[in-house]
Amino acid sequence: MPAAGTGGLIRRAAWRLRLVLLFAALAALPYLLSYSQQEIAVLLVINVLLVSSYRLLTLTGEWSLGHVVIMGVGAYTSALLAKQAGVPVPLSMLLGGAMAAGTAALLSFPLFRMKGFYFLIGSFAAGEIIRLIWKRFTDPFGGPKGLKRIDPFPDIETGFLSIDFYEPVNYYFLALAVVSVSLFVLYRIERSRIGLTFHAIHWQDRLAESVGVDTFRYRTLAFVIASFFAGIAGGLYAHYVGAVNPTRFSVDQMVYVLVWAIVGGTATFHGPVLGVVVLTVINEIVLRALGLDTARPLIYGLILILAVLYLPNGLESLGPRLRALWQRRRGEPAAAGREPA
Amino acid sequence: MNAQDERPILEARGLTRRFGGLVAVDNFSFSVREGAIHGLIGPNGAGKTTTFNVISGFYAPSAGRVFFRGIDISGRKTSALAAMGLVRTFQGSTLFQEFSVLDNVRVGRHLGTRAGFLSRLLGTDRPLEQAAGEEAREALAFFGLEELADEPVSNLPHGHQRMLGMAVALAAEPQVLLLDEPFTGMNPEETRRMMTLVRRIRDRGVTVMLVEHDMQAVMNLCDIITVMNFGALLVEGEPEAVRNDPAVIEAYLGSAAPDGSGHAA
Ligand SMILES: Nc1ncnc2c1ncn2[C@@H]1O[C@H](COP(=O)(O)OP(=O)(O)O)[C@@H](O)[C@H]1O
Numbered sequence: 001m002p003a004a005g006t007g008g009l010i011r012r013a014a015w016r017l018r019l020v021l022l023f024a025a026l027a028a029l030p031y032l033l034s035y036s037q038q039e040i041a042v043l044l045v046i047n048v049l050l051v052s053s054y055r056l057l058t059l060t061g062e063w064s065l066g067h068v069v070i071m072g073v074g075a076y077t078s079a080l081l082a083k084q085a086g087v088p089v090p091l092s093m094l095l096g097g098a099m100a101a102g103t104a105a106l107l108s109f110p111l112f113r114m115k116g117f118y119f120l121i122g123s124f125a126a127g128e129i130i131r132l133i134w135k136r137f138t139d140p141f142g143g144p145k146g147l148k149r150i151d152p153f154p155d156i157e158t159g160f161l162s163i164d165f166y167e168p169v170n171y172y173f174l175a176l177a178v179v180s181v182s183l184f185v186l187y188r189i190e191r192s193r194i195g196l197t198f199h200a201i202h203w204q205d206r207l208a209e210s211v212g213v214d215t216f217r218y219r220t221l222a223f224v225i226a227s228f229f230a231g232i233a234g235g236l237y238a239h240y241v242g243a244v245n246p247t248r249f250s251v252d253q254m255v256y257v258l259v260w261a262i263v264g265g266t267a268t269f270h271g272p273v274l275g276v277v278v279l280t281v282i283n284e285i286v287l288r289a290l291g292l293d294t295a296r297p298l299i300y301g302l303i304l305i306l307a308v309l310y311l312p313n314g315l316e317s318l319g320p321r322l323r324a325l326w327q328r329r330r331g332e333p334a335a336a337g338r339e340p341a
Numbered sequence: 342m343n344a345q346d347e348r349p350i351l352e353a354r355g356l357t358r359r360f361g362g363l364v365a366v367d368n369f370s371f372s373v374r375e376g377a378i379h380g381l382i383g384p385n386g387a388g389k390t391t392t393f394n395v396i397s398g399f400y401a402p403s404a405g406r407v408f409f410r411g412i413d414i415s416g417r418k419t420s421a422l423a424a425m426g427l428v429r430t431f432q433g434s435t436l437f438q439e440f441s442v443l444d445n446v447r448v449g450r451h452l453g454t455r456a457g458f459l460s461r462l463l464g465t466d467r468p469l470e471q472a473a474g475e476e477a478r479e480a481l482a483f484f485g486l487e488e489l490a491d492e493p494v495s496n497l498p499h500g501h502q503r504m505l506g507m508a509v510a511l512a513a514e515p516q517v518l519l520l521d522e523p524f525t526g527m528n529p530e531e532t533r534r535m536m537t538l539v540r541r542i543r544d545r546g547v548t549v550m551l552v553e554h555d556m557q558a559v560m561n562l563c564d565i566i567t568v569m570n571f572g573a574l575l576v577e578g579e580p581e582a583v584r585n586d587p588a589v590i591e592a593y594l595g596s597a598a599p600d601g602s603g604h605a606a
């Protein structure tokens with residue numbers, strides 16, 4: 001027991017060290033980037049929250065096509081509250097998350113009567129209805145053109161400290177803080193019994209139900225939590241870009257989220273994060289340098305197909321696979337010696 | 342014996358379940374006495390599993406009612422019934438195949454480990470979860486599976502998987518346990534062990550209703566046996582009486598007749 005305890009302590013210390021190094025790297029990152037790259041980094045941080053919240057929903061086994069629209073609900077709500085009701089921006093973002101969560105709670109009544117493919121289609125339809133409402137009602141949603149000149153995140157002005165969130169570097173740190181806290185909450189949820197129950201529903205919902213798990217309630221809970229954080233991501237987006245419109249939350253955008261999640265892999269917490277980071281880097285650095293960034297949908301499609309064929313468990317499985325390969329290579333001479341040629 | 346003991350713990354009255362034109366359960370009535378091991382037998386396709394599915398809330402009855410301790414529970418949700426103390430197992434090895442053995446039973450402790458969302462988030466549910474882990478290990482020990490706690494389920498032989506299925510159900514602390522073919526796929530040695538375990542479960546105060554094809558096991562184990570055929574009640578009685586009942590022999594011979602002269606399911 002003491003030995004295991006020490007091992008656990010060392011592992012935990014190593015884990016903390018890695019986390020500290022990660023945050024140090026993330027803090028240094030914007031200073032290594034150009035202005036336009038800093039802007040991309042802000043959107044990347046927001047997308048990390050979008051895809052990580054999406055993964056929480058998939059834990060119960062249901063894949064939605066409405067997640068980006070739900071993000072839009074958070075974005076529109078926060079933008080409108082700030083613009084028309086004068087709600088201070090940090091609070092409007094929280095309310096945007098709450099609205100997204102509430103929308104999910106309402107939608108779960110029709111949607112969770114369905115499973116699998118039907119849920120997928122149902123979530124798509126629900127998303128399209130919401131987008132139609134944004135397009136149809138110019139007041140207050142601004143119609144197809146959407147909302148413009150959304151209030152920015154208020155500057156912080158104290159005697160000696162002055163932070164202007166119009167600067168991408170500063171918004172980057174704001175988004176990083178919000179997203180880090182959100183990811184921590186998502187992580188804690190998954191590691192708790194709630195996460196165990198989500199997984200149980202995914203693998204065998206009848207058995208879970210038979211020992212007292214209200215599977216409808218838990219599916220709804222996953223949907224509501226995931227939507228809350230998607231709504232927060234929407235709020236971060238709206239007050240950074242300053243404009244939202246129905247096209248920004250169309251199913252095309254949803255396809256990117258799916259590609260990030262699938263290419264990264266959804267079995268682990270870090271898989272989708274890896275997916276969005278790697279694909280954004282490929283997109284913004286490699287493709288842009290080659291002048292191929294207009295071919296993004298085509299290249300994403302290609303990457304998706306290659307990933308499904310050659311990396312079915314996603315980028316997250318690459319690390320363990322390379323490690324196994326490395327260990328085998330190191331152990332090879334001994335193994336070859338024992339084996340008759 | 343007082344009046345309390347006379348009232349059946351589980352009762353079906355005129356239970357009917359149709360699938361389109363097919364009547365899988367047909368005006369079927371029975372009652373289970375508290376503390377009994379009650380057998381439900383019948384030829385293949387007689388409607389036994391469907392009866393379990395209706396009692397346990399997976400299907401709504403097309404007609405008729407189910408009572409648990411005198412309360413009408415017809416059409417209630419499975420999870421709500423589990424919370425009342427009515428828990429079923431499944432035919433075959435229905436388990437969380439991707440989980441460890443222990444985690445399967447931990448899910449079974451769902452009802453016994455209620456905590457708020459914030460408590461889960463902050464980790465203040467830890468004492469509760471430690472207790473749940475202990476209770477899950479106890480449930481495993483009851484079935485002799487404690488050594489396998491950290492194994493993935495998929496490594497377990499079939500017989501052990503069946504026992505694990507019962508451990509998961511037992512972890513939910515049922516008052517009535519519905520077992521669907523608990524001995525199927527077990528060798529004679531495993532069957533004998535399992536019979537002892539079912540008796541011990543009953544001795545812990547759990548009423549057991551079971552569907553089983555192994556006639557030897559059913560006759561040895563059950564206090565009372567209900568025989569169904571074509572979805573309806575055929576005969577009910579003590580094992581000795583049922584074994585020698587001409588209608589039962591006829592039903593089983595009929596279903597087993599290779600020339601198709603009987604009512605093959
Ligand atoms: N979900 C279902 N849909 C349609 N028919 C069903 C369904 N479940 C069972 N049945 C039919 O009901 C009858 C009884 O089946 P079942 O209850 O599984 O019998 P048993 O468990 O006694 O072998 C069978 O004819 C079966 O085909």
Ligand SMILES: [Mg+2]
Nearest residue numbers: 389390391432
């Ligand atoms: Mg059956």
